[in-house]
Amino acid sequence: MKEDWKIKQDVEEELEWTPGVVATRIGVEVANGIITLSGHPASYAEKLAAEDAARRVSGVRAVVVEMEIRLPHHDVRNDADIAGAADTLLRWTAGLPAGAVSVQVEKGHVTLRGDVDWAYQSHRLTRGIARMRGVTGVTNAIRVRADLAADDIGDAISRALKRHAEREAKHIDIKVEGGTVTLTGKVDSASERDAARGAAWATRGVTAVVDNLEFT
CATH class of the missing domain: 3.30.300.130 (Fe-S cluster assembly (FSCA))
Known part of the structure; x- marks a missing residue:
């Protein structure tokens, strides 16, 4: 160790x-x-x-x-400007239907709400907003639609784990109920845990990931 x-x-x-x-x-x-x-x-x-x-x-x-974030003076923006820029980013995001996600801004903190088909869309929007000037935090309240059977979700995650991190795949159990995925098993590091969680979140139909992974 x-x-x-x-x-x-x-x-x-x-x-x-x-x-x-x-x-x-x-x-x-x-x-x-x-x-x-x-x-x-x-x-x-x-x-x-x-x-x-x-x-x-x-x-x-x-x-x-x-x-604790300390914005430089030249990066400070008022909430209206941040909301306008965030709305523009949403409208220019490929594959995102118009009006699918709404924006609320309070003291630089952005809250995103709405419905999308894939978890990666939710994460990508969050990361995009996070990189904007003046933003002090992001709350992701976007819901992901669950439209696949549990067995299909579990099989897709297992295949992804084998492609991305074969070692971890042998030590991780996957349980799916509705769109919620629960990961259990042993990993050696935070990076291995992130690989497993990333494979779960990248699968269509996943709405939540419960991380019960433990370190060896």
Whole structure:
């Protein structure tokens, strides 16, 4: 098992390597493989990028986020401007029917509501909004329609896991009830957990993923 000092060193190097993250703005502490990120990223996008960077490092068991966004003065936008820009992004998103998703903005925090056919559409919209200037947070309240049988969903996830991460596929059990997928089993790192969760979320008909994966 990787020691905490090594995990801390690797996370700090990953932050320095990650585009869009200024590592000097982010503090890193480690205890038993659990990372705590502190500091003041200059945008919501930078905050998300720092979280993703920490999760990519092998040996990281979990990430605790204590960062607080401090927008530079030139990036501050009023809520009306953010709402208008977000609405434009939705209207220009390929494959998204007009009016399928609505936007609400309060003090820079964007809430998305509506219905889509695929979970990836929901995630893509969230990430797109997160990268906009002036945004301080995003709440994804978009619902994904469940239109496949449970057996079909489970088989699709199993095949995806074998294609993406064959080792993990041998150690993960998949249970589907309606559109809810429950993952159980053993993984070695946060990156392996993300691979399993990503395969589940990328499958049509999945409306929720319950992560009961444990670290070895």
